[in-house]
Amino acid sequence: MERMQSLEEFYRSKFNRVPDNIRNEVGHFNVFTIDEYIGKNSKPVVYSRKDYFKITLIIGRNRIHYADKVIEIQKQALFFTNPQIPYKFEWIDDYKSGIFCVFTPAFFHHFGNLNDYEVFQPNVIPVFELRDEQLEHVSQIFRKMQAEIVSDYVHKYDLIRNQVFDLLHYTLKMQPALKAEQQHINASQRITHLFLELLERQFPVEDTGRQISFRSPSQFAGQLSVHTNHLNRAVKEVTEKTTSEVIAERLLQEAKILLWHTEWNVSEIAYSLGFKEAAHFNNFFRKHLQMTPVRFREMDRSHN
Numbered sequence: 001m002e003r004m005q006s007l008e009e010f011y012r013s014k015f016n017r018v019p020d021n022i023r024n025e026v027g028h029f030n031v032f033t034i035d036e037y038i039g040k041n042s043k044p045v046v047y048s049r050k051d052y053f054k055i056t057l058i059i060g061r062n063r064i065h066y067a068d069k070v071i072e073i074q075k076q077a078l079f080f081t082n083p084q085i086p087y088k089f090e091w092i093d094d095y096k097s098g099i100f101c102v103f104t105p106a107f108f109h110h111f112g113n114l115n116d117y118e119v120f121q122p123n124v125i126p127v128f129e130l131r132d133e134q135l136e137h138v139s140q141i142f143r144k145m146q147a148e149i150v151s152d153y154v155h156k157y158d159l160i161r162n163q164v165f166d167l168l169h170y171t172l173k174m175q176p177a178l179k180a181e182q183q184h185i186n187a188s189q190r191i192t193h194l195f196l197e198l199l200e201r202q203f204p205v206e207d208t209g210r211q212i213s214f215r216s217p218s219q220f221a222g223q224l225s226v227h228t229n230h231l232n233r234a235v236k237e238v239t240e241k242t243t244s245e246v247i248a249e250r251l252l253q254e255a256k257i258l259l260w261h262t263e264w265n266v267s268e269i270a271y272s273l274g275f276k277e278a279a280h281f282n283n284f285f286r287k288h289l290q291m292t293p294v295r296f297r298e299m300d301r302s303h304n
Contacts, residue, residue, distance in 0.1 A: 004048060004049045004050065004051050004083070005046075005048050005049070005050045005051070006050075006051050007022060007023075007028065007050075007051060007052045007102065007104065008022060010050070010052070010102070023104075023106075024106075026106065026107070026109075026157070027103065027104045027105070027106030027107025027108065027109060028052075028102075028103060028104045028106070028107060029101065029102070029103040029104075029107050029149070029157065029160055030101065030102055030103075030149065031099065031100070031101040031102075031142065031145045031146055031149055032099065032100060032101075032102075033097075033098070033099050034056075034058075034059075034096055034097055034098040034099060034100065035096070035097065046088060047065055047086055047087065047088040047261055048086050048087075048088070049083055049084070049085065049086045049087075049204065050081065050083060051083050051104075052083065052102050052103060052104050053080075053081065053082055053083070053102070053103050053104070053105065053114060053120070054080075054081045054100055054101070054102050054103075055078065055079070055080055055081075055100060055101050055164070055167055056078070056079040056081070056098060056099075056100035057076070057077075057078055057098045057099050057100065057135075057138055057139065057142055058073055058076065058077050058078075058079055058089075058098045059075075059076045059097040059098045059135070060073075060075075060076075060091065060092075060093055060095045060096050060097055060098070061073060061074060061075070061091070061092035061093045061095075062077075062089055062090065062091055062092060063089075063090040063091075063092055064079060064087060064088075064089060064090070064127060065087060065088045065089075065090065066081075066085060066086075066087045066125065066126075066127070067085050067086065067087070067122075067253060067257060068253045068254075068256040068257050068260070069125060071125060071127045072092070073127065073129065074129070075129070075130075076098075076129070076130045076135050077127055077128055077129045077130055078127075078128045078130060078138060078167070078171055079126060079127050079128075080119040080120055080126035080171075081126065082114070082115070082120045082122070083105075084122050084200070084203075084204075085122055085204075086204065086257070086261070099139070099142045099146075101142070101145060101164070103164070107157075107161070108161065108164075111161055117168050117172070118172065119168065119171055119172070122200045122203075128171055128174070134174060137170065138167065138170070141163050141166050141167055141170070144159075144163050145160055145163050145164075148160050148163070187234070188233070188234040188237045188238050189234075189238055191224065191226060191230070191231060191234040191235075192234050192235050192237075192238040192239065194224055195220055195224060195231060195234075195235060195243070195246075196246070198214065198220060198223060198224065199214070199220070199246070199247065199250055200250070202214065203250070203254050204254065204257065205254060205258065205272045205273065207272075208264055208268040208271070208272060210272060211271060211272055211273075211274055212272070212273060212274045213274075215247060215251070215273075215274045216244075216247075217231060217232060217243040217244060217247070220243070220247075231243055248284070248288065251273055251274075251284070252284075252285070252288050252289070254273060255269060255273060255281075255285060255293065256296070258272070258273075259293055259296055259297045260297070266278050266281065266282070266293050266294060269281065269293065270282075281293065
């Protein structure tokens with residue numbers, strides 16, 4: 001599987017330096033314009049996970065490869081990324097502008113769990129197109145971060161944390177579809193959230209010798225100490241899909257990522273995803289995409 005880029009590698013590859021105390025107990029935060037990040041001698045962005053969080057304001061046409069999806073930005077957007085999901089940017093036009101901040105989980109230690117925010121959860125596509133007036137508001141928040149990061153104010157990082165939270169809440173409030181923070185969390189939602197968290201924790205698969213542990217509704221129900229019927233009812237109520245459909249969709253997503261971005265053979269991918277035989281994996285893949293894994297890989301690479 002694709003390797004994970006560390007924060008140290010990010011600094012070395014783009015700026016040929018690593019800040020002091022980058023892994024200190026209070027965490028790390030920094031903010032950059034995209035112009036200085038790209039630079040004249042920048043290398044192509046590699047599809048990978050990063051071991052840090054990142055919020056990017058993208059201005060200009062861009063294609064984002066996120067997990068098994070490709071999202072096109074026509075004008076301007078906010079993009080939230082977390083250490084769980086691989087991604088890369090692909091600029092469509094020569095015009096490239098924007099700003100982004102990077103930070104480690106430790107930066108928000110004692111200030112809340114970032115994974116509780118929907119924009120950082122793995123089952124959400126965290127790309128949010130901005131209108132011009134929204135762009136101005138978001139740009140202003142980033143400008144405050146830039147001004148604060150170079151200031152001598154002793155409590156500047158407290159202010160910066162508040163500015164990051166401003167971005168998070170502004171995004172959540174401007175998107176009517178993102179109501180997770182506003183909804184009453186009932187029993188079905190709680191059990192479904194735990195199920196999705198347990199499902200997602202198995203990914204990404206990074207080693208051909210490692211196999212995912214849970215694939216069936218009964219296995220998940222056992223781990224969650226609920227009856228399988230109870231889990232099935234809860235998942236259906238919240239997602240409008242069966243538990244088996246949700247599991248299959250996530251397996252298919254990971255299968256596509258592995259076929260796209262690794263050189264593993266079909267048997268290795270089948271094993272890592274918990275299929276006893278490669279033939280079972282082939283049948284599963286064909287059922288959902290009407291083609292074999294090999295054909296899928298050939299089609300993808302013929303387009304690149």
